[in-house]
Amino acid sequence: METVLKRMVVVLVLAVAAAQLEAAMIKRVAPFEGTFFEGFEQVTNNAALTNLMAGLASCAGVDADLTVQNGNYFNLWDQHAFEGAHFLGGAAGYGTPATIEITFAMPVRKFGGVFGHRVRPGVESAGETEFVFYDARGREIGRDHVFIDSLPGGVGAYWQFTRKVKRVTFTYVHPMADALTASLSPVQLQKFQRATRGASQ
Numbered sequence: 717m718e719t720v721l722k723r724m725v726v727v728l729v730l731a732v733a734a735a736q737l738e739a740a741m742i743k744r745v746a747p748f749e750g751t752f753f754e755g756f757e758q759v760t761n762n763a764a765l766t767n768l769m770a771g772l773a774s775c776a777g778v779d780a781d782l783t784v785q786n787g788n789y790f791n792l793w794d795q796h797a798f799e800g801a802h803f804l805g806g807a808a809g810y811g812t813p814a815t816i817e818i819t820f821a822m823p824v825r826k827f828g829g830v831f832g833h834r835v836r837p838g839v840e841s842a843g844e845t846e847f848v849f850y851d852a853r854g855r856e857i858g859r860d861h862v863f864i865d866s867l868p869g870g871v872g873a874y875w876q877f878t879r880k881v882k883r884v885t886f887t888y889v890h891p892m893a894d895a896l897t898a899s900l901s902p903v904q905l906q907k908f909q910r911a912t913r914g915a916s917q
C-alpha cells in the first residue's frame with residue numbers, strides 16, 4: 717500500500733514538474749521589433765499567403781477563409797489596419813470562430829503582433845483570442861489568451877519562447893492581425909539567410 721502511495725506521489729510530482737516546464741516555455745514580453753516583419757502591405761497573392769516575412773512565414777486558415785483587406789475601404793471587420801492600410805482577416809461564417817495558422821520555415825524564438833476582430837457599433841464582441849504554440853515536432857508547448865474588447869482597434873501581444881516555435885494558431889470569431897514580427901536565434905538566422913540566398917540564385 718505504501719509503495720502504491722509513493723508511486724502516486726512520484727507521478728504527481730512529475731506531472732507538476734511537467735506543467736511548470738510547459739508554463740515556462742512561453743512568456744509574454746514587452747513589444748519588440750524583430751528581425752522579420754509582416755504588415756500585409758505588399759502581399760502579391762491574396763489567395764495563397766505563402767511568402768510572408770520575406771519567406772519566413774506562411775499563413776493558412778483552419779476551416780476558415782483568409783484574406784488581406786484594405787482597411788481604408790468598407791470591410792467585413794469594420795476596422796482600419798493597425799499599421800499601414802492592409803490587414804489580415806479570417807472568416808468562418810457568422811458567429812463561428814475562425815483559426816488562423818502561421819507556420820515558420822524555421823522555428824522562431826520570439827513572435828508577436830497586433831490582433832483584433834470584427835467589430836460592429838452596438839454589438840458586444842469582446843472576448844479572449846486563444847493562441848496555441850507548437851514546436852518543430854508538432855507538439856503543443858503552450859497556450860495564451862488575449863482579451864480584446866468591442867471597440868475598433870487592436871491589442872499588441874508579444875512572446876518569447878524557451879523552446880522554439882514552428883507554428884502558431886489563433887482563434888476567435890472573425891479574427892484579424894497586422895504588424896506581425898518574429899526573430900530567429902543567430903544560428904537559425906544564418907541558416908535562413910543561406911537558404912534564401914541559395915534559392916534566389
Ligand SMILES: [Ca+2]
Pocket residue numbers: 755756757797798799800801802803894895
Ligand atoms: Ca498593415
